[in-house]
Amino acid sequence: MAANFLIFPFLPLAVLLIFLAPPSCHGGYWPPSPGYYPGSKFRSYTFNQGFKNIWGPNHQSVDNNGLRIWLDTSSGSAFKSIKPFRSGYFGASIKLQPGYTAGVITAFYLSNADAHPGFHDEVDIEFLGTTFGKPYTLQTNVYVRGSGDGNIVGREMKFHLWFDPTQDFHNYAIVWNPREIIFLVDDVPIRWYPRRSAETFPLRPMWIYGSIWDASSWATEDGKYKADYRYQPFIGQFRNFKVGGCTAWASRWCQVATAGPYRSGGLTGQQRGAMRWVQSHYLVYNYCKDSRRDLSKTPECLS
Numbered sequence: 001m002a003a004n005f006l007i008f009p010f011l012p013l014a015v016l017l018i019f020l021a022p023p024s025c026h027g028g029y030w031p032p033s034p035g036y037y038p039g040s041k042f043r044s045y046t047f048n049q050g051f052k053n054i055w056g057p058n059h060q061s062v063d064n065n066g067l068r069i070w071l072d073t074s075s076g077s078a079f080k081s082i083k084p085f086r087s088g089y090f091g092a093s094i095k096l097q098p099g100y101t102a103g104v105i106t107a108f109y110l111s112n113a114d115a116h117p118g119f120h121d122e123v124d125i126e127f128l129g130t131t132f133g134k135p136y137t138l139q140t141n142v143y144v145r146g147s148g149d150g151n152i153v154g155r156e157m158k159f160h161l162w163f164d165p166t167q168d169f170h171n172y173a174i175v176w177n178p179r180e181i182i183f184l185v186d187d188v189p190i191r192w193y194p195r196r197s198a199e200t201f202p203l204r205p206m207w208i209y210g211s212i213w214d215a216s217s218w219a220t221e222d223g224k225y226k227a228d229y230r231y232q233p234f235i236g237q238f239r240n241f242k243v244g245g246c247t248a249w250a251s252r253w254c255q256v257a258t259a260g261p262y263r264s265g266g267l268t269g270q271q272r273g274a275m276r277w278v279q280s281h282y283l284v285y286n287y288c289k290d291s292r293r294d295l296s297k298t299p300e301c302l303s
Contacts, residue, residue: 030162031277035270037187038259039171042089042244047079050243051208054080059233066093066239071104071212072232078211081243084112086205088245089257091173091184094127095237096136098166101129103216103227106236108172110206119146121202123181125172127165128158128219129227129234135160137284138172140183140191144202153297157191158285159278169239177245177256178203179265189259189267189275190282196300205248212236 047067053060056077061068069077092108106127113120124141138159147153163170175182181193181202195201212234216226227234246254260267267275287293288301295301 029281031188031274031281033270034188034268034274036261036268038089038175038184038257039091039173039187039242042091042242042257045241045243047238047241050083050241051079051081051210054078055211066237066241067210068235068237069210069212070233070235071214071227072234073229076211076213078209078213081208084115084205084207084248085110085176085243085245086248086250087177087254087256088243089173089175089259090208090245091171091240091242092210092238093169093171093240094165095169096127096165097235100132100228100231101136101234102131102220102225103214104129104234105211105213105215105219107209107211107213108174108238109209110174110176110202111209112204112206114207116146116204118149120148121145121204121206122148123174123176123202123206125174125183127236128215130220131225136165138165138185138190142181142193142202144200147297154287155193155298155300156285156287157283159190159282160284161185162278162282169237171240171242173242175257175259176202176206177258177265182259182267184259185278188278189271190278192267192272192275196303200298200300208243210236210238 046064047062056075059070059075059077090110094108096106107124109122109124111120111122113122122143124139126139128137128139130136138161140157142155171186173184179195182189183191214227217223245257258265260271287298
């Protein structure tokens with residue numbers, strides 16, 4: 001390390017961290033340290049302390065360490081938080097199934113679809129299944145006031161990961177407050193979605209959900225590869241749930257969760273640097289850069 005600093009004595013620290021980042025076990029490079037770790041600020045919950053099954057109870061098993069849900073030809077499974085929230089930090093450690101998982105989605109997300117059917121809000125972390133030898137895609141998405149209903153207008157940003165998510169548990173989180181939504185992987189910010197207007201930002205209370213289901217029509221390479229039930233069951237594992245924030249019934253003085261050290265929200269310069277690094281190395285789709293899209297429906301892309 002000292003020799004490298006002598007060779008590059010005038011490079012900024014952030015650039016040195018990128019240059020010296022070690023290769024990852026998944027064939028890429030690890031992002032530079034974000035310098036702040038919001039997940040450490042919230043305590044862990046077991047499944048039974050904060051969630052309930054809402055679909056496929058026979059395709060779910062719970063123990064003290066977490067939850068397993070699975071999809072086979074008869075059913076998938078889903079769970080939901082007991083309480084709704086109007087802001088917060090929402091995280092879980094997740095391990096995905098290896099091998100052929102095309103068409104299968106394992107998801108951890110926020111939604112108020114049950115409270116506002118046909119006109120709901122949603123904030124997604126979705127793992128899009130894959131074929132042999134190809135990496136999972138992590139899709140982040142934001143739906144606002146019915147843009148996920150009927151004539152769907154998504155705000156997708158898709159990433160590959162700098163590790164193999166089937167080999168171990170990794171932490172995935174959403175920070176949502178009245179100013180912004182931030183998606184994190186192992187406490188590294190990968191996407192920042194600021195509030196630019198009430199029309200493009202979810203403000204109504206939402207619940208936390210998790211699920212595994214068959215989305216063969218679109219999940220893997222736009223539906224080219226379908227779920228193949230010769231490889232069933234498809235299993236998603238969740239543990240170390242972390243939730244901190246303001247419930248729908250909390251006092252107006254409830255302190256909102258943030259992804260950085262500032263009570264006003266936002267990210268530090270080091271966190272922004274880590275996010276830019278991830279986006280430059282692992283971002284594979286950005287809805288604002290898609291020439292096929294009508295960007296007038298997503299005005300934040302034009303601002």
